[in-house]
Amino acid sequence: MKNEQLKPDYIFETSWEVCNKVGGIYTVLSSRAKTLMSVYQDKLVFIGPDLKQPTANVDFCEDEGLLPTWKKAAADLGLKCRIGRWNVPGKPVAVLVDFAPFFEIKDEIYAEAWDLFRVDSLHAYGDYDEASMFSYAAGRFVEAVVSLCLTPADKVVYQAHEWMSGLGMLFLKKHMPRVATIFTTHATSIGRSICGNDKQLYAYFEGYNGDQMAQELHMVAKHSIEKQSAWHADCFTTVSRFTDRECKQLLDKPVDVVLPNGFENDFVPQGAQFTKVRKQARRCILDVASALTGSALPDDTLIVSTSGRNDYRCKGFDVFLESMAELRAQLNDIPGKQQVLALIEVPCWLEGPRADLQEALLKGKLGQAAPLPNPIITHDLHNLDEDRIVATIRHLGIENRPEDKVKVILVPCYLEGNDGIFNMPYYHLLAANDLALYPSYYEPWGYTPLESCAFHTPCVTTDLSGFGQWVDEVLGHEGTLNDGVHVIHRDDSNYFEVAHQMCETVKQLLGTPVRKRTATRNKAAALADKAQWKHFIKYYYEAYHFALSRVELSTNEN
Template identity: 25%
Template sequence: WKPPGSLPVGPLPRLPTWEWPGGVGGIYTVLQTKAKITSDEWGENYFLMGPYLEQNVRTQVELIDPPHPAVRRTIDSMNAKGCKVYFGRWLIEGGPYVVLLDVGATAWSLDRWKTELWESCAIGVPWYDREANDAVLFGFLAAWFLGEFVAQCEEKPFVIGHFHEWLAGVGLILCRTRKLPVATIFTTHATLLGRYLCAGSVDFYNNLHAFNVDKEAGDRQIYHRYCMERAAVHCTHVFTTVSQITAVEAEHLLKRKPGEGLGKFSAMHEFQNLHAQSKAHIQEFVRGHFYGHLDFNLDKTLFFFIAGRYEFSNKGADIFLEALARLNYLLRVNGSQVTVVTFFIMPARTNNFNVESLKGQAVRKQLWDTANAVKEKFGKKLYESLLVGNLPDMNKMLDKEDFTMMKRAIFATQRHSFPPVCTHNMLDDSTDPVLNTIRRLGLFNSSADRVKVIFHPEFLSSTSPLLPVDYEEFVRGCHLGVFPSYYEPWGYTPAECTVMGIPSISTNLSGFGCFMEEHIADPSAYGIYILDRRFRALDDSCTQLTSFLYSFCQQSRRQRIIQRNRTERLSDLLDWKYLGRVSRRGAGSPPPCPSGPPPRPPWEPTPWGEPAAVRGRHGGWLRGAEGSCGDGRRGRGMGRSWPSPP
């Protein structure tokens, strides 16, 4: 739907500095995965706005001239007044347009703009908070662009600005204080105060109603940031969150209740079986990393992983390590032949690759070259012998030189130390929480351990000399993603696992976990394990997590294949074609513009019949799934029967 003669622009400003286009964080994932379906619908009227980061723009953006005359005039006008505004196309699927604002080029206006922010909103920003100062610069530039764009349009445009997180919130506040004709939407992916409180090991969810939010923000020296976030929440026309559990959090901490929590992800519908191909790349890395101690069968080895920002407690790395130690004990005492290699993919401060890790990959490559050389010589002699009609004499197939070369290769694999736990040299090795916990639990990758741990403190890249795979390929090659988060407003990592057909463990304190519990009667049958971290003590939650891990290790290869196929079938629940229509209704709120589009009929994803019924968006069982559950469960744990969708 497009109003005649209008130029809708939305969603617009997004989180500055590290989220765009650096490839880190949930908001980057939202906009990247959402771009294809949104671009298909809005076409050339869909723009993204973010900060200009030269090192990322060089590789991810094609700078072009704006196709719209009004946008071109807007950029020329701002550049003539001392700004640096760039226009281009983001080189991802969908190829959306991007407007890039150089905040450094307008730093000379910072004091004047901070004064205006104080006079209009009574929000003061200290000089030492560089991130907040950048947010002010970006917000004023975004509002300037929107205001100038409206002025440059010959006809009154219909403009929607969708602002993500507090760092983009200043632009929204200015749109309202300056009374710009822009319909605003604000989405919080995680409240600022919530992150700080959970990182401080407080009983967060059971005390949401009791927090003195002003005092808590002041004690943590983030009161000005909290004010920026709360002002944006109360100024916006439509307020949304990424999950229901974040909606409850926002209601107590930001004092505004969103209409409905929304999960946002894009299902890629890539159901090809790439698991074996991707797993082979990981196995090659493991062969090099564990050279000299490769006394376990890779065909009976499972790959687990956890990935995300390095928030040790919030992301559940603490409980995961404890559960791994217990799993190691269970596998050893029960004589299991299964080995678990667990990857921690969390960026931390490092100065280079670990020499021992690099040496392992070099040794592996040398062995591969030696084996290939011997294979070529062996194959040629075998061919010549068979060609003349003789059975080969195996004692003469290889000469003394070949045996010498193979012995040298074997001697090169000897190692007297354990394989390294960390692939990089850490700058804060003695205080690093992951490494200290590994030392306390004794997970040193010894030959007796059935659970091996690899800490990769850097995001994955196909150009890495150590583990040259992209994150998507790495996920496809693993068997289980483990995300036992204590604070996770939505949870894009388990969602990414789901659309790639990889089982995962989430919690009932994450938006993803709550969403799946609401829509699926038996999530574990579909490879979605929901850990109870809200109503159980920490030790009980750890025991439950250990049980999930151990039961997964007991599955046969055929059972894992069946489970992966079931996991892939949940992709429609996470598709923007489904969630985007819910999002466009503004979480149940009326359209911010009177001439907004009429509501569309609800869409239902394809039903699946086994092994348990899947609930639709309205709470009813999807048609075709009735009677498939087999145990009469309806509205499990909700205390009411579920109506059928209209």
């Protein structure tokens, strides 16, 4: 029995992105919920921030009759919350905590955090206060439930995601040591900051000291709470071996368990439905591009794209544009009619859909009129002349002239089916692609290439992404286009080489017969199938066991 894996009776997971679609952590939690729900049902509980605004928490469905004793227990400790369901596959229990009242006592909370854990909040700025008060409220909620509603025999796991959930986890561990805590960093605050400040992360990696860099980059508060959370949690985890190395260097602590990110394929259309979605999405994309550029793009236009959070350097948008500029120069000098359409689907400071483009689409005279002004972007921006992606497109001389065989278009909005131009969700547009390009410089995991593969779209990524490293491990060699995922080596000094390799990969696909393209698409989908949550959930069970074992050992010692 000693070797039997310990299992929790209740799992609480807290993140700023519960019922709050901000970035990749939302996808991690929401896509995994169904797999865990099949085992734990309503003993799996997600805790997120109650953001109040009408446009926030739109996928939260309150149920006032759900877990009333829990709500009362929280109220007895002075905490307001709403309890309901998260409208994602599995529809797990979700609790939104009202953290606003704690702002009045934040200085006392920070002082106690320093005294107890040496968390330095003195130089906090930006979103630190908001995240920390939410985290504190989430921890208090679980403290109330465990102390007043659960039995002493119940085994409880509390998993906190990112520094934004760390403070509450620390206080919960102090006041309720019987709760097994897991702290998960999806990317260290210092690693991301080094890259975001255009410093070379990899060339000098072994020389970086996390505490020193936190001072230099004005990241002391976030780094402090992240580091102390990593050290105090019963189980410290991250999403890839790549980030484990980063944690060891910058947080002075290796992780206990690596939790790779998976996905559920339920939302991927199958068979004839997929073919229908792909055909409709391609028609939509080509119509928009034709109306914008004044060029009638043929049905066999090769559609490529990149997407993700607006993190210009880390996501490799600079390299993507460089490669498209090189491809345009090469194809323009070669006889032939093959066209390439490159989309950059990245949320920017959006003003709204372009009225002139809407009018052109409404009239339906696509590719028969003159190009619209500024035919490189589908929506209006508040800061068009300051946007970094727009500036790079202009700097590279990309103008989408009728004679250009490569046209590049920025789609600067969240694609949720109501953007005013495409009016299709992101995943439908993803299905339209022939190739997706993600030349990441800093990517602890990489959901976008995994999602691309799931939608039968081969892709390019780099060996600086956790997903790229995982692909190489699964294949037993460096992934190529013929494998469905081309994994390009990237470091601090081969920027133009990466751009050139991507250009050559697109050219390779242009010269690939349709039958072989189909085989490549199927290989991409087969790789994605290996990354479903049903294969990766075992790592979470390992983390639960690790954390519960630490609590059990500590209890026995006392």
